[in-house]
Amino acid sequence: MAGGPLGADWAVDWVRRSAATVAEHRVELITLDREIGDGDHGENLDRGFGAVLGKLDSVAPDATPGDVLKLVATTLISTVGGAAGPLYGTAYLRAATSVGSEAELDSAAVAKLLEAARDGIVARGKAESGDKTMIDAWTPAVEAAAAEAGRGASPAEVLAAAADAAAAGAEATEPLVARKGRASYLGERSRGHRDPGAQSSAYLLRAAADAAAEA
Amino acid sequence: MAGGPLGADWAVDWVRRSAATVAEHRVELITLDREIGDGDHGENLDRGFGAVLGKLDSVAPDATPGDVLKLVATTLISTVGGAAGPLYGTAYLRAATSVGSEAELDSAAVAKLLEAARDGIVARGKAESGDKTMIDAWTPAVEAAAAEAGRGASPAEVLAAAADAAAAGAEATEPLVARKGRASYLGERSRGHRDPGAQSSAYLLRAAADAAAEA
Amino acid sequence: MSVKKIINDPKRVVDESVAGFALAHADLVRIETDPIFVVRADAPVAGKVGLVSGGGSGHEPLHAGYVGHGMLDAAVPGAVFTSPTPDPILAATKAVDGGAGVLHIVKNYTGDVLNFETAADLAAADGIEVRAVVTNDDVAVKDSLYTAGRRGVAGTVLVEKIAGASAQRGDTLDEVAGIAERVNANARSMGMALTPCTVPHAGEPSFTLADDEYELGIGIHGEPGRERLPLEPADAIVDRMLAPILEDLPFSSGDRVLLFVNGMGGTPQVELYIAYRRAAEALAEHGIEVARSLVGNYITSLEMQGFSLTLLKLDDEMVELWDAPVQTPALRWGR
Amino acid sequence: MSVKKIINDPKRVVDESVAGFALAHADLVRIETDPIFVVRADAPVAGKVGLVSGGGSGHEPLHAGYVGHGMLDAAVPGAVFTSPTPDPILAATKAVDGGAGVLHIVKNYTGDVLNFETAADLAAADGIEVRAVVTNDDVAVKDSLYTAGRRGVAGTVLVEKIAGASAQRGDTLDEVAGIAERVNANARSMGMALTPCTVPHAGEPSFTLADDEYELGIGIHGEPGRERLPLEPADAIVDRMLAPILEDLPFSSGDRVLLFVNGMGGTPQVELYIAYRRAAEALAEHGIEVARSLVGNYITSLEMQGFSLTLLKLDDEMVELWDAPVQTPALRWGR
Numbered sequence A, B: 001m002a003g004g005p006l007g008a009d010w011a012v013d014w015v016r017r018s019a020a021t022v023a024e025h026r027v028e029l030i031t032l033d034r035e036i037g038d039g040d041h042g043e044n045l046d047r048g049f050g051a052v053l054g055k056l057d058s059v060a061p062d063a064t065p066g067d068v069l070k071l072v073a074t075t076l077i078s079t080v081g082g083a084a085g086p087l088y089g090t091a092y093l094r095a096a097t098s099v100g101s102e103a104e105l106d107s108a109a110v111a112k113l114l115e116a117a118r119d120g121i122v123a124r125g126k127a128e129s130g131d132k133t134m135i136d137a138w139t140p141a142v143e144a145a146a147a148e149a150g151r152g153a154s155p156a157e158v159l160a161a162a163a164d165a166a167a168a169g170a171e172a173t174e175p176l177v178a179r180k181g182r183a184s185y186l187g188e189r190s191r192g193h194r195d196p197g198a199q200s201s202a203y204l205l206r207a208a209a210d211a212a213a214e215a
Numbered sequence C, D: 001m002s003v004k005k006i007i008n009d010p011k012r013v014v015d016e017s018v019a020g021f022a023l024a025h026a027d028l029v030r031i032e033t034d035p036i037f038v039v040r041a042d043a044p045v046a047g048k049v050g051l052v053s054g055g056g057s058g059h060e061p062l063h064a065g066y067v068g069h070g071m072l073d074a075a076v077p078g079a080v081f082t083s084p085t086p087d088p089i090l091a092a093t094k095a096v097d098g099g100a101g102v103l104h105i106v107k108n109y110t111g112d113v114l115n116f117e118t119a120a121d122l123a124a125a126d127g128i129e130v131r132a133v134v135t136n137d138d139v140a141v142k143d144s145l146y147t148a149g150r151r152g153v154a155g156t157v158l159v160e161k162i163a164g165a166s167a168q169r170g171d172t173l174d175e176v177a178g179i180a181e182r183v184n185a186n187a188r189s190m191g192m193a194l195t196p197c198t199v200p201h202a203g204e205p206s207f208t209l210a211d212d213e214y215e216l217g218i219g220i221h222g223e224p225g226r227e228r229l230p231l232e233p234a235d236a237i238v239d240r241m242l243a244p245i246l247e248d249l250p251f252s253s254g255d256r257v258l259l260f261v262n263g264m265g266g267t268p269q270v271e272l273y274i275a276y277r278r279a280a281e282a283l284a285e286h287g288i289e290v291a292r293s294l295v296g297n298y299i300t301s302l303e304m305q306g307f308s309l310t311l312l313k314l315d316d317e318m319v320e321l322w323d324a325p326v327q328t329p330a331l332r333w334g335r
C-alpha cells in the first residue's frame, strides 16, 4: 500500500473510480431506493458522476486536490438533483474548502476533509446518527479516519479505515427506522431495508481508498 | 309434445324462458362478444330481458300474444341499447304486427311471425346471409319453420325446427368473416369465432320452442 | 369484487358517475335521471340549433364533458361501451329544442346509428326537425361494402367543438350540419394501444397483449385493431400511424391542420407530448403547417394505455369556430 | 425496450416531452433548454411578483401545465421523480423577475427543498428578492420529529392557482406569499392507489399490489403508503380517506370548501366522478358546503391508477382568487 501524501492525481482517480462504481451499482442503488424511496438514487448519481467524468479534461495541469473536489461539487449540484445532489454537492464543497490550495494531503488533512464533508451533509440535511441516512455511513467513516490519523497511519490507511467503517455503517442502517428523507414516510415499514444513500456513500469512500492504495 | 295453437300464455312463458336463458348464458355471450366485438352483448340482453320480466305483471288477463310481443319490443328498445337493442326490438315489433290481435296462433301464424321478425332485422341492419350476424341464425330458422308449417306440423313442431336450424346457423357463423356490425372491423381476424348475436338468437328461439312444447 | 376499479357496483357505474359529474359541474350542466341525460344548465336556448351527442360510456370526457356554451346542448350516456336507447336520446332532443331544430352527432357504430335513427324518427313525429351527422374518421378500418364502415373516433371531439360554435353564433340547422359534415370529411384518425381496458361488468380485459407488443389501429372500445406489432420507439409508432392518415385524405404541402394527440385514458401526459413532438416534426417535414393543436385525454377507452393521432385539414371558417369561446367541463377557452 | 411506454429513450423522456409541450402551447409558453425550464410567453411581467414552481417530472400537468396568465410564471421540471438542480431554478427565477420579487412554490420533499434553497441563495446574491412557500398538505404522513414532515401533494395545485391570481392582480411579494401560506395551511389531502407506476429508467413497478388490495396514503412518487388494505367499494374508500382529512384541520359544519378529486394518471374519469359523488355526499352529511370543485388528472404519478381527495377550507378572498381568470395549458377559465 502506497504511503505518501495524496495529490491531484489521487483526486482525479477518485473521481474515475467513483463514476465506475456508481455505474456498476446503478441498478442496485435504484432497487434499494425503490424499496423505501422513489427509485432514482442510482440513476441520479450515475448521471452526476458521468457528468463529472466528462469534465475531467478541463482540469488544469497545476490543479490541486481542492480544485478537483470543487469541480465534483459544482457538477454534482448542477446535475444530480433530488436530495442526494445538494447533500453530496455540499459535502464535496466543504471538503474542497477544508483542503484549501494544498498540493498534497497528509493523513490529518484527509481525516479533516472527511469530517468537513460529513459536517456539510449535516448542515444541509439536519440528520442525526441513526436517522437511517448517508450520515450513518459518514460518521463512522469520519471517526475511523480520525483514529487512524491519530495513530500515525498513512493517508491510504486512513481512507481504507474510513471505507471499511462506511461499509459497516451502511449495513447497519438495515434495522433502523428512517427519520429523514423520503424513507421516513414509511415509518416502521422502512425497517429491514438498507439506506441507498448510505450504501452509495460507502461505495464512494471505497473508491477514495482504492485510488489512494494505487497512488 | 303439445300440439295445439299458441296463446298469450305461451308468449309469456317464452319471455320467462328467454330471460332465464339469457341470464344463464350471460357470461358466454359477453365472452363471444369480447372476442370479436366489445364484450357487452350478454350484459345488454340480460338487462333487457330482466326489464321485460319486471313488466309481465302489467300484462292484462285478456292480452293477446301480439300484446306480449309488443311489450317485449318496446321494453327491449328502451333498455338494451347497442346494435342488438334496436334489431331485436324491431324483430319483436314486426312479429307483434304480424300476429295482429289473434288470440291463438296456428302453425302458419307462427311461421309468419318468425319471418316478419327476421325481415324487421334485415330492414334495420341491412345484413345479408353470410355476413356473420344474427341473420345467419334467423334465416335458416324462418326457412325451417315455413317448411314444417307447410307439411302440416304443429306450432310446437314448427318452433322446434326453427330452434334447431337457428342453433345450426349460429354454429355455422364460426368460419365466416364478419361484414356487418362491430366484428366487421376485424376483417379476416373475425374468422374462427361464433357471432354473439346469432348465438343469442338461437337461445331465444330455443326458449320459444321449449315454451311451446310445454304449452 | 373481481375488477380492480374505484366503483361500488358495476351496474351503477354510469348512474353514480353522472350524478357526481352533475354535482361537480352544477354551474354548467344539469342532469335528468329517468331517462338519464346531461343537458346545458340554460337549455333550451331559444332560436339556437340544439346539439345532441351520445354513445356508450367509458369514453369520458366525451360526451358529457362537452356540454355547455359553444359546444353540445345535451349528451346521452349509454351503459359502458353500449349505445344509449332511443328514449333518453328523444328526451334530450326535446329538452334542447329551441325551435331551430336539433343536430344529432353520432359516431359510426351500428348500435349508435340505429338508436339515434329511432329517436330522430320519434322526434320528427313530435314536430322537431332533426338532422344527423355520422362521424367516421378512423382510417384503421377500411370503408367498404365488407365492413360497417369507418368508425367515429377522436374526430368527433373536433366536430362537436366546431359545430357547437357554429350553432352558438346562430347558424341554421342546415349550416350547422354542413359545417359538421365538413369537419368530419376533413378529419382522419388512427389509434394504438399498449394495454387493454376492462369493462366493469365484463371483469376481464378486452384483449391480451404480450409485454413487447402493441396493437395498431385500436378502436375506442377495446376492440382489437388492425395488427399487432412488436413495441418500437415512440417516433416510429407515430410515423407508422401518420402514414395512413396522410395517404387517406390526402393532406399536402401548404395545408394548415389541427393536430390532435389524444390519450386513451391510462397514458401519462409525458408520453402524449413525446408523440406530439414527433408528429409535429413529421408534419413539418411534409410542409404541413400545424395551426392549432389539442393534447390530452379527450376521448378515452376507460383505463387503456395508448393514444390516437387526428389530423383535421383546416379552412378559415373552421379556425374561427375552433377559436370561438367554449365553456364546458372538459374544454374551455375564450370569454 | 424493457418498459412498456410510448417513449424513445428513457434518458430523453423529459427533454422530448417538454419540447412537444412547447410546440403544442406556443401561444402560452416558451421553453429554455440549457438549463431546461418552461416560462410564460410574456415573461418577465414588469412589476408583477414572479411565481416559480418545479419538481420531478412525471406529475404532469403539474407544473408546466400551470404556466400562464394568472398562475405560474415558470416551471422547472427535473428528471422523472427527481427534483431539479439549482441551475434551472435560478435561471427560471431570473427569467421571471419583473422587479417585484419571486415566490418559489416548493413541495415538501428533502430534495426539492434543498435545491430550491440553494437556488434562492444564489438568486439573492444576484439581488433578486425570493421567498419560498413549502406545501405540505398530505395527511397520510405524520408531521413529527420522526419524519421529513408532511409531503406536498395535490394542495400544491390550489396554492399555485390562488397565489397566481394574487400575483396577477398586483399583490406584493409578502401578500402573495401570505396567501400561498394560507391556502397551504387550509388544505388537506389523502391519496390511494390501485396499481403502481413505473419510472422509465427504473424499468420495474414502484411496488406490487395483489389483485384485491389497494394502497392507502400513497404519495405521488409511487412511494408505498400508510397501509395496504383489501379492495372495497368506492364509497368505503372515500370515507376512509376523508376521515383523517376532516380530523386534521378540523373542518366543521358551516365551512365552505373546495373539493378536489385528483386522478393519479391512469384512472378513468367515470371512477373519479364516482368518488366525487360520495365525497360530496359525505361532506353534506357533515354540514360542510362544497362551494367550488375540481375533478381530473391535475397532479399525477405517471400511469398510476388511483386518486387523491383534497379539501381546502375557503374564505372569501380565496374564492375570489380561485374564480379569477386563468389561461394555462391545463387550467383555463374566465376572460
Ligand SMILES: Nc1ncnc2c1ncn2[C@@H]1O[C@H](COP(=O)(O)OP(=O)(O)O)[C@@H](O)[C@H]1O
Residues within 6 Å of the ligand: A033, A037, A038, A039, A040, A041, A044, A081, A082, A083, A084, A085, A087, A121, A124, A125, A126, A127, A132, A133, A134, A135, A180, A181, A182, A195, A196, A197, A198, D081, D082, D083, D109, D110, D111, D112
Ligand atoms: N435529511 C437528510 N440528511 C442526510 N441524508 C439524507 C437526507 N434525506 C435524504 N438523505 C439521503 O438521500 C438518499 C436518497 O437520495 P435520492 O434518492 O437521490 O433523493 P430523493 O429522495 O430526492 O429521491 C437517502 O437514501 C438518504 O441517504
Ligand SMILES: Nc1ncnc2c1ncn2[C@@H]1O[C@H](COP(=O)(O)OP(=O)(O)O)[C@@H](O)[C@H]1O
Residues within 6 Å of the ligand: B033, B037, B038, B039, B040, B041, B044, B081, B082, B083, B084, B085, B087, B121, B124, B125, B126, B127, B132, B133, B134, B135, B180, B181, B182, B195, B196, B197, B198, C081, C082, C083, C109, C110, C111, C112
Ligand atoms: N347490421 C346488422 N344486422 C344484423 N345483425 C347485426 C348487425 N350489426 C350487428 N348485429 C348483431 O348484433 C350483435 C352485437 O350486438 P351487441 O353486442 O349488443 O351490440 P354492439 O355491437 O353495439 O355492442 C352481433 O353479434 C350481430 O349478431
Ligand SMILES: [Mg+2]
Residues within 6 Å of the ligand: A033, A037, A038, A039, A040, A041, A082, A182
Ligand atoms: Mg430517490
Ligand SMILES: [Mg+2]
Residues within 6 Å of the ligand: B033, B037, B038, B039, B040, B041, B082, B182
Ligand atoms: Mg357488443
Ligand SMILES: [Mg+2]
Residues within 6 Å of the ligand: B038, B040, B082, B083, C056, C081, C082, C083, C111
Ligand atoms: Mg356495445
Ligand SMILES: [Mg+2]
Residues within 6 Å of the ligand: A038, A040, A082, A083, D056, D081, D082, D083, D111
Ligand atoms: Mg427522487
